[in-house]
Amino acid sequence: MKPEHLLLLNSVSPPTVHPDGSRAVVSVTSPDFDTNAYAGQLWTVPLDQEKLPRRITRGFRDTSPAFSPDGLVLAFLRADAPSKKSQLCVVEADGGEPQVITDRLLGVETFSWSPDSHRIVFSSREPEAGRYGTAEGTAAEAEEPRLISTYQYRINGEGYTRDKPRQLFVVEVPELGGEPSAPLPEAGQLTRLATDAGSGTFSADGSAVYFAAAPPDSDDGLASRIYRVPATGGAPVAFDLATAAPQSVLEVRESRDGRWLFYIARELGSSGRDFVARNAVLFCVPAGGGEPLPLTDPEMMDVAVPGSRIELRGSDRALVLNNAQGTVELLELGATGGHALLVHGDKAVTGAAWAGGSLFVSFADASTHGDLAVLDDGQLRILTDYSALLRTQTDIVVPQEVTFDAPDGYPVHGWLLRPAGKGPHPVLLNIHGGPYTQFTVALLDEAQVYVAAGYAVLMCNPRGSAGYGRDHGLAIKGRFGTDDMQDVLAFLDGALEKFPALDAGRLGIMGGSYGGYLTAWTIAHHHRFKAAIVERGFLDPVSFEGSADIGWYFGGEYLGDSADVLAAQSPLGQAAMVQTPTLVIHSENDLRCPLEQGQRYYTALKREGVEARLLIFPGEDHELSRSGRPRHRRQRFEHILHWWARFLPTAANPADTPHA
Template identity: 45%
Template sequence: MRPDQLDLLTTVDAPTLTPDGGRLVVGTSRPDFRTDGYTGQLWVMPTDGSAPPRRLTQGYRDAGAQLSPDGSTVAFLRSPAPGSDSGAPSAPQLALIPLDGGEGRIVTDRRLGVTGFTWSPDSRWITFSSPEPEPGRYGTVAGVGPGQEDPRLVTGPDHRLNGKGYTADQRSRLFEIEVPDPSGEPAFAARGRMAAPQDDPAGPPALPAARPLTGGERDASDPVYAADSRHVFFATTPEAGFGQSLRTAVAVVEARRDASDRPGPTAASDAGTVRLVAGGIEVPVGFGSPCVSRNGEWLYLLGQDLGESGLEFVASNGAVYALPADRAVREATIGWDRPAAGLQPRLLTDPAALGFAGSLRPSGQDQVLALGASRGRTVLVQVSHHGRSEVLVDQQGEVTGACEAGGTLAVSSTSAASPGAVGVQHRGSGLRELFDPNASWRADLPPAAAMEREYGGPDGAGGPRGHRPNQPAVHGWVFLPEGPGPHPVILTIHGGPYAQYTWSWFDETQVLVAAGYAVVMCNPRGSDGYGAAHGAAIQGRLGTVDHQDIIAFLDGALEEFGPGGGGQLDDRRIGVQGGSYGGYMTAWITAHDHRFTAAIVERGYLDPVSALGSSDIGWFFSEQYMGSDPEHLRQQSPLHHVDRVRTPTLVIHSEEDLRCPIEHAQRYYQALWARGVEAELLIFPGEDHELSRSGTPWHRRVRFEHVLRWWDRHLAQQVTDE
């Protein structure tokens, strides 16, 4: 694919099903160059394939659909087009639409938007999470812009987040609304003299009243109702104020209503009493992603062991836990040191083998669906409170979301063939593709085929390059462009480091291969998907065994496909590139291996020393991965070894990157320039750490054009023998 074809790539949300499993609703999203944003709508379709998918909504960006438990209404998040001058908040708002069609009705007007929501089991209520701006900030006072706000007093290390900025002055809270009839007569805000009496009850309000359930002392997210439709479980932090650790907890709050089951007062101070269910200040396991079983008997949680310090996150896989939901409501405690005695979630899965992440979803009456990373795939697993686990979907790609109802399983996924599709399977049948919004161009733009390989182990490629004593096998993929070789080679390195390359469609690879470059990529030690021990192998020694694995895989590919093998790879034209941890490793490798013709270092974590204060994760990441000894930390810094680099390097960074602050890139580029190394610094305004994945479409396109320009300059020219 070409950079100007980015707007073809459509992804899909997690699907949602009617109670009988007969109909499915899913949201789509794609880059849009015209508006320089992301657009997408909701689609509805029968799961038996008897009718084609039909566009249900017509908003600019509609996403996150959830069907009401009674199956009549779809709730979703609606965002206006970039630059919209409607006067309404530009952040996503909660909206409703009847499943059988109609107009979407927005039911919130939160200044900073709605980030998540859940239906009550009786379909009468919705609880949503929304950041609440501190008075005087984020436009809450007319004429007071960001430069005129009061100063911020920071009293802890965890006070900023990439893509969000400062966090303590916009903590997320929970609010509850009574669901209006989505087919009823719409109400609009009063104007002029009719708007003067603020408490005039004569007419209906334009929006349903949002009653606060939680205060602002802690973040509150991922709400889910208990079976009684009155209690709400949610994820939060044990500590109030600024975070001191990575611990998370699950709490419960009662949605207080009067005897007629009507909403109570809406004053901000009338939030309910929050009680702790799981986790706590002194509990090593952090809990989140609460999910209540359909029969209401079980509360499932994702948990991560963070050790006594609450910071030991390296290769700490998420696991599924469960506890009786009714006990969680009855025995939850108001204190935040630890949950009630005896109320301990029971571990259901082995965190050393398969790590779970994302959101849990109910399955059947008393089970749960979870997503786990496994050897370049994301698989769908069904977990029971008895501790039994069953892999339901394991294919060459990544399951991104799932829903089960009425004996129908719906799965959203990515694969080598498509950036996003939805499939279904009924009892006793296999997974069948139901909807792929990319089908219109897939036939004309077939993806480059991935060749799965293992190199470096006893059974890997032989010879002096492909095999090393005691070198474990390294798993990865090789992509070859069309036509005869030898092709220039680009070694790409993923971020994380606890992440993984997968079988799924990857725009980076597709653009490079279409431009004539062979791509080599692997999951070295430190990656996710191969067990906790594999992920923790680099702790305290970044740039050692991970470096060894990456080079072993490259050498194995050159041994099989290079001049001594198939002749498709040119071992004299090799580039290396990576972002985040991949940027770190690219800078590290070019300081220690001078075989590479050129390099691209993108959003690199290039100085773990300065990151201790400048990065949003620096207060824990550097020490946990690289240790606390100052000299040992410095020895693992690419900036400390930059004087060894001779490879021409393009440095790419975003101005608003808080994960790997731009000063890393500026200092690295300056050091290369001062030493006479050919270097360029490409800076993207208005973007953060997620530029290549979710930056504005135009910037993503321009980024690809600069990447190809750099590689064309250094790798496209065929090397000839003298």
């Protein structure tokens, strides 16, 4: 895989299933270099294996499909140009011309159908008057100043939030097939909150909408609550949850029989900020209120998987995803018992939906970036092959799963990818962010590009990672750079000892976010690496507190409250010990790990005489490597390969590799 092959990475959305179970619809999107954006359309995927999947829309970017409960209408989000915001569209389920039914200035983010198939609740940011283009002729830099009085007022990827809180709206779905010039239906605003409302979902009888939001005047904690608001409008009322400690509610959904409320939340301890290694739990509570019952193990299971939602199956059962030791599983959990593990093993499930007796599952694994399957007799029957072109134009390398012991005997689990040939191959030790996330078995463009350039790639989930239980995640609280550093180095040494084709004399180390932290910390204490890449790093916990969107709580909860404790765990404070040539990569609009983190670290290395470069991407945020502009993602890879070619040249990536 080469940088230019990014455009072959097809991402597949969670499915929506027609009520008769005969077919599912997914959105398939991919990077587009020409428009420098992400483009994609909707595909229908029949259950009948004699019929082929086919594209059913032709918009620039069509995403988030959802059938109406009666099966007559398909709703989805459409952006009709690279610079346009997504709007809500509807189309007849059997085909026709899509009809746009919203015209929101800042676009529509999420939506959900009512049980009667006549209404849709959607979320959209509502800007203050005079901001974000609401005042004609007033550019952003000419707007009035912002007077800040809260900790929480912006977030990475979104910017300021208090002047454009996410609100909920309900819109009547018009009769399809009408005149194209008909006016848009008027959406009624359900919430008028000072903070963001979560995704709304209708109650089983359609009379109300549930959502999660932070309590009014709550700013010094991470707690949120479940609210219920009449679908016709009115004041939201907090749902009665008899919980002992504050929770951060991520999503809420009422069961189809109306008896139960399912919701996903993290406990936050008595302070309301104790988020470290807190697994997300699926809870169930009677719809009338009461004491929640955890349906998943808060110590060993984590059901907060990005992009996934609570899906319903039958009258009182929920489908959720679980992070599990480098995989993502599909679970079915009943309000009154009867839990089942439906999909597990060497896959990362990304979504699931059930209707008409058919359970469709979207997933990724070592050989696909995204595909759709149906669960037949407990086995997945694959229905699509959206990564076929990627496999025919590149040589996808399947990772080898390995485990090595740390010095204290603790097992460190991960994967090795090796290039073709006998070697010896230079080795790149790649460290993930978080730290409470995990590398998975899913195809990773990062690893594939590096192995194609002639590098053996090592990826592991050291202590501090998610997917291995809460104790595993808590192991480094207050002790960054201890067990986590020992784990990644033990994983490296174990692989070097076991596999003679790996060149112990030619090592590189790299990582982003927390992975940037651990890379910077490691090269201050070990000088065995020929070069390093520190990307979007958490590099100075002291200044992080006042500059990052999560800085007001992250460092204190993970590292400790005192300035001395924070400084003692700061890679910036260890910069004088670094000898390794280092490429620092950062994005201008990164609010999670602000640009100053990379700038100050780069400057400190330069002052110490370390060979260093600073690569800054304009217009990008913390998600550059995952969802940044396609051309920037390609250029990022080209710069990275050029850096490795200087210090770890290979036949496939020689020392004269040109700059991007």
